[in-house]
Amino acid sequence: MPAYHERLWPSVWLFIATALVIPASILVLAPISLIAGVITAVVLYAGCVVGLLLAAPIVEVEDGTLHAAKASIATSLVGEVTSFSGDEAFKERGQRLDARAWLMLRPWVDPIVKVPVLDASDPAPYWIVSTRHPKELAAAINSSRRPVSGEN
Numbered sequence: 001m002p003a004y005h006e007r008l009w010p011s012v013w014l015f016i017a018t019a020l021v022i023p024a025s026i027l028v029l030a031p032i033s034l035i036a037g038v039i040t041a042v043v044l045y046a047g048c049v050v051g052l053l054l055a056a057p058i059v060e061v062e063d064g065t066l067h068a069a070k071a072s073i074a075t076s077l078v079g080e081v082t083s084f085s086g087d088e089a090f091k092e093r094g095q096r097l098d099a100r101a102w103l104m105l106r107p108w109v110d111p112i113v114k115v116p117v118l119d120a121s122d123p124a125p126y127w128i129v130s131t132r133h134p135k136e137l138a139a140a141i142n143s144s145r146r147p148v149s150g151e152n
Contacts, residue, residue, distance in 0.1 A: 002062040004140035006131060010052045011108040018048040057104060059131055061140040066115065068104040068129045078127075079116035081141045083134030086110070098125055106130045113138050 022041040029037030057069035064075050084092050089112045093105060102124040105112070109130040116126045131137045 002060050003144055004059070004061040004137055006059045006133060006137070007056050008059065008106050008109055008130060008132070009056050010106075014052060014108055015049060018052065019045060021045050021048055057106070059104075059129060059137065061137070061144055064144050066127075066129075066141055068127065071102065071104065071127075073115075073117065073119075073122075073127070075141055075144045077117060077119045077122075078141065078145060079118050081113050081115050081138040083113050083131075083138040084111065085134055089134075092128060097128070100124055102127045104129045113141070115141065 021044045025041040025044050026034070026037040029040055058067065059069075060067040061075065065072050066075055066078065089110055092112060092114060100123055102117075105128060109132055111131055111134040113129050113131055113134050114126055115129060117124055129137070
């Protein structure tokens with residue numbers, strides 16, 4: 001059983017924004033055939049919805065491993081995780097961001113956690129991971145960390 005599990009579903013406003021494909025496709029195809037425009041609109045919007053749902057990443061801490069979308073790292077290779085939200089999260093994603101950092105950001109999710117990488121062979125100094133529950137995710141990662149040999 002995972003210590004933490006979350007799927008970052010898109011927010012409602014994203015589904016509403018993608019609904020603009022409906023009037024656009026009807027407008028383009030109406031001079032040819034209104035029925036073709038409506039059918040195309042429905043198919044395109046359904047495709048957008050399915051794409052958004054399939055692209056929703058999973059963030060999970062399980063068996064000493066942090067999984068963020070398709071990437072994973074052993075929690076024994078990470079340092080003390082910190083959580084950020086609001087203005088601090090904005091600064092971590094912008095002004096304070098190291099270009100070498102590994103990012104799993106979703107624009108519809110404001111809070112993040114910063115996961116320092118202790119593995120010297122890893123080119124990324126830290127991970128930034130979007131989450132709706134930053135304190136819970138940070139606590140799950142920190143509690144599943146095991147010290148690396150040579151670390152106190």
